[in-house]
Every structure is written in structure tokens, then in C-alpha cells.
Amino acid sequence: MKFGYFKYKTIGWKIENGKNVPIIENNHNKEYKKTSDNMEDKGTSKPEKQYSFNRESFLKKIKRALSKAFHRKSVNKKNQTxxxxxxxxxxxxxxxxxxxxxxxxxxxxxxxxxxxxxxxxxxxxxxxxxxxxxxxxxxxxxxxxxxxxxxxxxxxxxxxxxxxxxxxxxxxxxxGTLEGLGYYSNGTDLPDEVYKSYDINYVIEQMEKAMEGIGCLYSFWEGKAYTALYFYGTSYEEMKRKIEPFVASYPLCQKSRIERIA
Structure with a gap:
């Protein structure tokens, strides 16, 4: 007789409550134990694996990993834009x-x-x-x-x-190797006739001519009271010395100022 996973065996009969009933032996536990015994006999159970910690080997691995990481970082840093x-x-x-x-x-x-x-x-x-x-x-x-x-x-x-x-x-x-001179032309304190009769472009032309080989005009700015001309060249003092005679004589250059800007 079989009932699912368990196996049963009839080994005789007995009288119970006035009736003959079979005597059934449960062989499952016996067979299970037998199986266990067989495994032990045959040596099929695996022994527990033993582990040991080698500190020196562990440290070597850490050092190798860190060395590689820093090397990659160093290479990337060298190749950065x-x-x-x-x-x-x-x-x-x-x-x-x-x-x-x-x-x-x-x-x-x-x-x-x-x-x-x-x-x-x-x-x-x-x-x-x-x-x-x-x-x-x-x-x-x-x-x-x-x-x-x-x-x-x-x-x-x-x-x-x-x-x-x-x-x-x-x-x-x-x-930087150049020195700078700022010339500020007065745009409010001169007579109106001066502003009508004289031209700032002529001032630029004469100053660059005087500074030839020493400096030249880089840029300019027009403010409310002054117009600034920015000259850059090899020597501020030399540029200033070259333009001073013209500044002193030209009407539009009166009440102007000269500053060192570099």
C-alpha cells in the first residue's frame, strides 16, 4: 500500500472491536534512517571548509588596487583640458x-x-x-x-x-610689455567756437604721428565731460614727451589732461 510519499506494509492481522483488521508497519522512518546510514557509510557528506585570514596577502591586494586607482586619476588629470x-x-x-x-x-x-x-x-x-x-x-x-x-x-x-x-x-x-597713456580731451569747458572749428580726429592723427615707432591708439571712450584716447607703447614717458608740444599749441587740447594707465 502506498499513500503519497510514505510506504506501508501489512505484516499480519489482529482483532479490534470484534473485527479482524490488518497490522500495518510504517517503514518510512526505518528507510529514511537506513538512507542516512548509507550516506554516512559511503562518506557522501561534505566536510566543512576551513578559512584562514592572511593579513599580508590582504594588504598587498589593497595596495595594488589603490595604486591602480591613483594611476588612473593621475593619467586623467594630466590629460585634462x-x-x-x-x-x-x-x-x-x-x-x-x-x-x-x-x-x-x-x-x-x-x-x-x-x-x-x-x-x-x-x-x-x-x-x-x-x-x-x-x-x-x-x-x-x-x-x-x-x-x-x-x-x-x-x-x-x-x-x-x-x-x-x-x-x-x-x-x-x-x-605684458606695453605701457599706457590716457589722453582726456575736455568736452565742456572750452568756447563753442573751438569745438566747431577743431577736430578730435586731427588730434589723433597728430598724436600717432608724433608717437610713430613708440606707441599707437588702441581704443577710445566718449564721456559726458571728456573724450578719452588710449595709447599703448614701449614707454609712457616717451609717448608723453612726444605729444606735449602739440597739446600745448592746439586749441582743442587746452584744459585736457594726460594720465598713465599701464
Whole structure:
């Protein structure tokens, strides 16, 4: 007789309540124990695996993993691109700053080291141009690339007091070879006849002629009381000395002023 998983065997009969009933033996436990005994006899049970901790081996593995991680980080850092800013100590209106950006862009393309990405001009409280920024993207952050950038910027005509700076790595480098002269023409305190009869363009022409080989006009600004002309060249003192005779004699130059701007 079978009832599901268990096996039963009739081994005889007995009288119960006045009736003959079969005597049934449950062989399941016996067979199960027999099976267990067989497994033990045959050696089929697996021994428990023993583990031991080797500290020296563990530390070696950690060191190898860290070494690889730092190596990857070092390689990636060396191959990073870099954003730098050229803070120009130059009073340039946006149109004239754009011309300088184009010159720098051409040099960067020629050297294959980066590109100009933007720029801006800062104004003071009177609305006069104060300084400029030109943003540059470098193809890598190698110190030799930064050094080469400085080398190609100085011959462009950068005023003294300008700064090239960047991050990752952090650095700040002063650059510039030119000195600056600001001439401020009085636009309110001279007789009306002077303003009608004399021309500021003639003033520019004569000043550049006097400064030939020393400096030239970079930009200008027109304010409410003054018109400013910004000259940059090899020597402020020399530029000033060259234009002083003309300034003293020309009617439109009266009550003007000259300032060093770089």
C-alpha cells in the first residue's frame, strides 16, 4: 500500500472491536534512517571548509588596487583640458577687444593649443572702460602649454599689469610689455567756437604721428565731460614727451589732461 510519499506494509492481522483488521508497519522512518546510514557509510557528506585570514596577502591586494586607482586619476588629470582667463590691463571698448580676441584666436589655432571662448569689458562708476577679460580654453593642462601661451601673448601687444590665471592647476602669471597713456580731451569747458572749428580726429592723427615707432591708439571712450584716447607703447614717458608740444599749441587740447594707465 502506498499513500503519497510514505510506504506501508501489512505484516499480519489482529482483532479490534470484534473485527479482524490488518497490522500495518510504517517503514518510512526505518528507510529514511537506513538512507542516512548509507550516506554516512559511503562518506557522501561534505566536510566543512576551513578559512584562514592572511593579513599580508590582504594588504598587498589593497595596495595594488589603490595604486591602480591613483594611476588612473593621475593619467586623467594630466590629460585634462583647462580654462584660463587673460585679465587685460587695457581700456578697450568691446569692438576693439574683439579684434584682439581674433588675433589671439589665430595664434592659438596656429599652435594647436586651444581656442578663445569669450570675453568682457569692465566699466568703472563713470561708465569708462576699466579693464578687459578674454577667456581661453586650452587643450590640456600641461605646464609647457601654459608657458607657450605666455610666450605667444606678449608679442601681441599686452599692457603691463595684465594677468593670466587658471585653476586645476591653480596658477597666476603676470605678463605684458606695453605701457599706457590716457589722453582726456575736455568736452565742456572750452568756447563753442573751438569745438566747431577743431577736430578730435586731427588730434589723433597728430598724436600717432608724433608717437610713430613708440606707441599707437588702441581704443577710445566718449564721456559726458571728456573724450578719452588710449595709447599703448614701449614707454609712457616717451609717448608723453612726444605729444606735449602739440597739446600745448592746439586749441582743442587746452584744459585736457594726460594720465598713465599701464
Amino acid at each position: 583647462m580654462e584660463v582667463t587673460l585679465n587685460l590691463n587695457a581700456r578697450l571698448q568691446p569692438t576693439h577687444r574683439h579684434k584682439l580676441e581674433d588675433i589671439i584666436q589665430n595664434l592659438l589655432e596656429k599652435e594647436k593649443i586651444g581656442t578663445v571662448t569669450g570675453g568682457g569689458t569692465l566699466l568703472n562708476t563713470d561708465g569708462e572702460f576699466s579693464c578687459c577679460n578674454i577667456d581661453i580654453h586650452l587643450n590640456d593642462n600641461n605646464p609647457n602649454t601654459i608657458k607657450r601661451l605666455v610666450e605667444i601673448l606678449n608679442p601681441v601687444g599686452i599692457p603691463k599689469g595684465s594677468i593670466l590665471q587658471g585653476t586645476e592647476p591653480d596658477f597666476k602669471t603676470e605678463l
